[in-house]
Amino acid sequence: MSDKCIKEDIKVEQIDGSVTAAKGFSAAGVAAGIKYTGRKDMAMIFTKEPAVAAGKFTSNVVKAAPVKFDMDIVANSPCVHAVVVNSGIANAATGQPGMDICKKSAKAAAEALSIPEDSVLVGSTGVIGEQLPEDRITAGIKALAQSLSDTRAAAADAERAIMTTDTVPKEVAVQVLIGGKTVTIGGMSKGSGMIHPNMCTMLAYICTDCNITKEMLQKAADIDIPDTFNMITVDGDTSTNDTYLLLANGLAENPVIDSEGDDFDTFLAALHHVDEYLARNMAKDGEGATALFEVAVTAADTKENAKKLARSVASSSLCKAAIYGHDSNFGRFLCALGYSGADFDPEKVDISYSSAKGEIKVLENGLKCAYSEDEATAILSEDEIRVNICMNEGTSEAVAWGCDLSYDYVKINADYRS
Amino acid sequence: MSDKCIKEDIKVEQIDGSVTAAKGFSAAGVAAGIKYTGRKDMAMIFTKEPAVAAGKFTSNVVKAAPVKFDMDIVANSPCVHAVVVNSGIANAATGQPGMDICKKSAKAAAEALSIPEDSVLVGSTGVIGEQLPEDRITAGIKALAQSLSDTRAAAADAERAIMTTDTVPKEVAVQVLIGGKTVTIGGMSKGSGMIHPNMCTMLAYICTDCNITKEMLQKAADIDIPDTFNMITVDGDTSTNDTYLLLANGLAENPVIDSEGDDFDTFLAALHHVDEYLARNMAKDGEGATALFEVAVTAADTKENAKKLARSVASSSLCKAAIYGHDSNFGRFLCALGYSGADFDPEKVDISYSSAKGEIKVLENGLKCAYSEDEATAILSEDEIRVNICMNEGTSEAVAWGCDLSYDYVKINADYRS
Numbered sequence: 001m002s003d004k005c006i007k008e009d010i011k012v013e014q015i016d017g018s019v020t021a022a023k024g025f026s027a028a029g030v031a032a033g034i035k036y037t038g039r040k041d042m043a044m045i046f047t048k049e050p051a052v053a054a055g056k057f058t059s060n061v062v063k064a065a066p067v068k069f070d071m072d073i074v075a076n077s078p079c080v081h082a083v084v085v086n087s088g089i090a091n092a093a094t095g096q097p098g099m100d101i102c103k104k105s106a107k108a109a110a111e112a113l114s115i116p117e118d119s120v121l122v123g124s125t126g127v128i129g130e131q132l133p134e135d136r137i138t139a140g141i142k143a144l145a146q147s148l149s150d151t152r153a154a155a156a157d158a159e160r161a162i163m164t165t166d167t168v169p170k171e172v173a174v175q176v177l178i179g180g181k182t183v184t185i186g187g188m189s190k191g192s193g194m195i196h197p198n199m200c201t202m203l204a205y206i207c208t209d210c211n212i213t214k215e216m217l218q219k220a221a222d223i224d225i226p227d228t229f230n231m232i233t234v235d236g237d238t239s240t241n242d243t244y245l246l247l248a249n250g251l252a253e254n255p256v257i258d259s260e261g262d263d264f265d266t267f268l269a270a271l272h273h274v275d276e277y278l279a280r281n282m283a284k285d286g287e288g289a290t291a292l293f294e295v296a297v298t299a300a301d302t303k304e305n306a307k308k309l310a311r312s313v314a315s316s317s318l319c320k321a322a323i324y325g326h327d328s329n330f331g332r333f334l335c336a337l338g339y340s341g342a343d344f345d346p347e348k349v350d351i352s353y354s355s356a357k358g359e360i361k362v363l364e365n366g367l368k369c370a371y372s373e374d375e376a377t378a379i380l381s382e383d384e385i386r387v388n389i390c391m392n393e394g395t396s397e398a399v400a401w402g403c404d405l406s407y408d409y410v411k412i413n414a415d416y417r418s
Numbered sequence: 419m420s421d422k423c424i425k426e427d428i429k430v431e432q433i434d435g436s437v438t439a440a441k442g443f444s445a446a447g448v449a450a451g452i453k454y455t456g457r458k459d460m461a462m463i464f465t466k467e468p469a470v471a472a473g474k475f476t477s478n479v480v481k482a483a484p485v486k487f488d489m490d491i492v493a494n495s496p497c498v499h500a501v502v503v504n505s506g507i508a509n510a511a512t513g514q515p516g517m518d519i520c521k522k523s524a525k526a527a528a529e530a531l532s533i534p535e536d537s538v539l540v541g542s543t544g545v546i547g548e549q550l551p552e553d554r555i556t557a558g559i560k561a562l563a564q565s566l567s568d569t570r571a572a573a574a575d576a577e578r579a580i581m582t583t584d585t586v587p588k589e590v591a592v593q594v595l596i597g598g599k600t601v602t603i604g605g606m607s608k609g610s611g612m613i614h615p616n617m618c619t620m621l622a623y624i625c626t627d628c629n630i631t632k633e634m635l636q637k638a639a640d641i642d643i644p645d646t647f648n649m650i651t652v653d654g655d656t657s658t659n660d661t662y663l664l665l666a667n668g669l670a671e672n673p674v675i676d677s678e679g680d681d682f683d684t685f686l687a688a689l690h691h692v693d694e695y696l697a698r699n700m701a702k703d704g705e706g707a708t709a710l711f712e713v714a715v716t717a718a719d720t721k722e723n724a725k726k727l728a729r730s731v732a733s734s735s736l737c738k739a740a741i742y743g744h745d746s747n748f749g750r751f752l753c754a755l756g757y758s759g760a761d762f763d764p765e766k767v768d769i770s771y772s773s774a775k776g777e778i779k780v781l782e783n784g785l786k787c788a789y790s791e792d793e794a795t796a797i798l799s800e801d802e803i804r805v806n807i808c809m810n811e812g813t814s815e816a817v818a819w820g821c822d823l824s825y826d827y828v829k830i831n832a833d834y835r836s
């Protein structure tokens with residue numbers, strides 16, 4: 001992992017848009033009847049101009065067929081043109097038939113779009129252990145190819161088609177100037193449960209018209225994912241299907257980015273904005289969530305420990321339940337720091353809560369402060385809560401994003417398959 | 419950790435009893451008004467005959483004052499006579515005042531019982547960050563000393579006094595023959611939430627009249643805890659207060675156990691019965707639990723991996739929610755194996771469920787079996803569910819115990835402090 005920092009003084013402009021924001025990208029979403037009825041469940045992203053691709057994939061030993069398929073394409077294909085994604089069935093634990101359907105999907109998309117077979121990426125999310133229905137998948141691909149459009153509406157269709165238990169679609173787009181040219185990055189993602197990435201999370205597709213080499217594109221993903229998608233958690237369960245794909249087709253016509261330097265830094269800052277925005281919104285839309293639970297650790301001895309500490313608190317069922325109950329149970333935050341695996345002096349720790357209602361300090365040097373419970377409850381009753389933890393050990397910091405643990409998380413997951 | 423196995427052919431007889439079952443031990447429980455009203459919240463265990471003590475304590479970096487206090491006593495005192503425990507307040511994150519109250523408690527008990535100050539152990543469980551009320555603690559100790567009795571009723575009082583969110587007390591007693599003498603081991607424990615031990619779990623007090631050296635007593639605890647208390651999980655949160663204490667006063671008059679051999683093996687088998695029984699019952703009484711969720715991994719390549727795999731499944735919020743929903747979502751079990759940290763071939767894995775209603779195979783060589791969903795649901799609707807996972811990689815095995823994740827877990831923990 002690189003120690004490269006995201007430069008904060010680079011101007012990144014957020015614009016209205018999604019995967020079709022960058023030049024040359026179109027998208028579509030259709031109802032293919034994979035598992036759901038009466039809703040869109042297949043999506044396609046397409047660029048006629050060939051794009052270089054970078055990817056990050058689940059660290060789970062049990063990798064879904066589309067993950068294995070995409071890892072091969074990203075590693076070995078010089079360029080890609082299309083991504084085909086379905087929701088409803090994960091195509092995980094499906095053996096050789098599962099791999100075969102990935103290949104058949106790529107072939108069907110290649111025919112429908114007149115592109116090489118090895119320029120097609122695939123993705124799936126949903127129930128594990130079921131086989132995809134081949135006829136519906138291939139019919140869906142034909143319908144998608146015919147519906148492609150670079151409009152906002154087409155992107156919105158694609159966003160909805162990849163959702164499972166998500167309650168809202170996630171999209172973002174930004175623009176930066178690189179070498180006098182406007183470079184656009186647009187992305188969409190889905191993810192609501194089984195979220196605790198060790199590589200990236202669930203499905204995220206980022207499209208840019210930046211002119212950048214495949215090597216530098218992958219480098220940008222490698223630098224940014226550890227601080228964004230890898231810092232969110234909903235339930236501690238790392239999925240078999242986590243996939244992050246980043247496509248760059250060069251149509252912005254900026255001077256090619258083929259090494260580190262100012263242009264790369266600018267691209268990285270823009271990508272970071274996109275990744276963090278999507279990651280944060282996935283955490284906020286965690287299954288059953290009523291609040292975003294942001295954990296900011298400062299003054300830790302090392303970056304690695306700062307991350308361990310932040311993730312441990314954001315992942316704790318007891319901390320998450322306390323947030324749901326608007327309960328200032330700071331002992332649980334301290335406890336979760338203690339079993340994070342990072343060593344520290346408990347008698348140096350300060351904790352405060354902040355939200356739109358203000359900030360309140362509850363722990364100083366490991367001891368309870370004199371504070372108003374009513375005031376703390378008011379601050380913890382907002383829908384975006386930040387727990388600030390100062391270790392007073394060094395200068396490293398990290399932020400993790402999670403959500404509260406509600407009755408609805410249990411409800412959603414006690415009977416997800418039905 | 420020792421590789422020593424518990425011998426399964428040694429006859430261990432379970433008898434009705436608790437911490438007062440072994441010769442010379444008495445107990446008491448009183449209502450001291452620590453935090454609760456109208457219920458017992460302080461307990462004492464006493465042996466007039468000096469006992470050697472062994473202990474295992476939380477691995478959390480944030481250790482409660484009584485944990486630090488007991489670690490010192492177990493390491494340095496030649497013998498102990500008494501244990502004083504309160505529920506309601508954990509005496510964690512309490513700094514020097516927290517350590518002072520431990521010392522004052524030991525002093526008060528020493529005076530009331532006419533024993534040395536350094537022969538008193540203490541324990542606390544409850545809310546973190548609050549100071550114990552000194553006057554009530556010392557008054558409670560006096561009342562406890564006057565109530566001591568070796569009856570079943572006195573043990574039951576002690577068991578209830580150490581409970582927090584537990585719904586039932588946990589107790590067990592066994593007898594074995596060692597050197598022609600009947601040796602008795604009796605124990606009680608509490609624990610319902612914040613359970614995911616890395617050393618031992620919550621509060622467990624085991625009393626035996628076995629004649630055994632301090633060194634061999636500690637060795638027995640070191641061998642057995644990794645397979646019992648360390649294999650249970652309720653919510654993945656390792657407490658600041660986990661304490662396992664094992665006291666042996668020698669009154670059974672068996673030839674002293676001062677080395678490994680047949681007598682040690684017999685003692686170990688009896689201790690294992692006690693530890694496993696208490697651990698399993700703590701998992702079953704996990705906060706909000708409607709079912710015991712037992713995960714048995716067989717044919718793993720190493721013991722360490724077998725444990726990782728079993729614990730990963732038993733800890734998974736998604737697997738736990740599936741058990742609550744009686745839902746045969748085997749994909750989640752496979753997924754949780756995949757992110758356990760153990761490497762394996764997903765296409766070799768077999769999974770079956772079993773309960774009082776029978777057994778059903780759902781996954782073979784990583785692929786879904788043809789099975790009846792109705793039959794699976796019936797098996798998963800019992801209150802003790804076992805998920806059997808065969809890795810087909812080697813000969814190592816492990817069992818982990820957890821519970822399902824219910825609405826009530828969230829309810830209990832959203833507002834525990836109030």
